Amino acid sequence: MTSHETGDAAVQQTLRALDPEVWLLTSAADHERGGLICTSVMNASIVPDMPRIVVGLARQHRTWQLVDASGRFVLHLLRADQIELVRRFGMQSQRDVDKFAELEVGRSPEGCPVLRDVAGWLECRVESGLDAGDRTHFLAEVTNGSPPAADIALLRMQGLLTTAPDEMRAELKRQLERDGAIDRQAISAWRAAHRTG
Template sequence: MSSIPELFRHLTAGVYVIGVANGERRDAFTASAVMQVSFSPLLVALGISAAHESYTLLHEADGFAISVLSAQQQELAKHFGTQSGRTVDKLASTPWRPGVTGAPLLRDALAHFECRVVNDIEAGDHRLVLARVIDGAIARPNGQPMLYAQTGNLDGSESLYPATFS
């Protein structure tokens, strides 16, 4: 029998860096809980812990950017996923540019989406943020997106799963 973390790694998900900004304050974090939820209007959903410093910026500014990572950018996923924006300027060592919302877009990403928040609801130990996609582009059309299953326990999530189903 497989473990719960192993089981959930079979849900196909990409790996992204989410950029947030409010005025001159900027941050970015790694996320895999991103999905398209509507075609008309174009809506995406983002799962984020309200305890993250980035959530405060996202909530205050009502927008964010999604940078799609390639399969070769595991170190970038680790960089943005294992440090706190409260103590480290994670963007200082990574080339980026501000998008139309001001949120950081990683220059080496495969593609990007820019989003405006339309709803924010409680979802267990996270918040589910629904957002309208207002801009986006493909930067590297031949690149292969990173899959969450390829990251192993990079995000430390194994310790967050319950031992059994309830």
């Protein structure tokens, strides 16, 4: 891309240059637990003793309802070899299957599910939420955690998209297109309601 290229293709090419870690988010409320692959996670504080995170969760997912009800969640940082957890938590609905079946799962101090065999995890308490139409961006205080080892290889989005089996990549693409259509309608409705001139 040259410096003068503009438009949708240039925007998408620039966004593809980002290679975020793949995070798995879990939550629980009213004796129900859920989890999903979280596509939007960002550090939101430079104050070491006041860590904060922002996560964006699409409203159509059951796990969004659990976070909204409980005000708590755990973010799990995945290792490069944990693509199967993406299939389990990102490609099927909690409404249809117990995503936690046969996994070693503990409880965080605040009662959220914690997967034992991950690179690291952060427990978070919601401080605020911003409705953006297609999703809610939750600002959360980080209250607890377990760090990854210094030499561990983390699963990143581009690594997932290049190393996943062909059938998994095809299903991911299909689901992204479906979710994108849902999100497009929600964003359009939100913009129509919030634009002022």
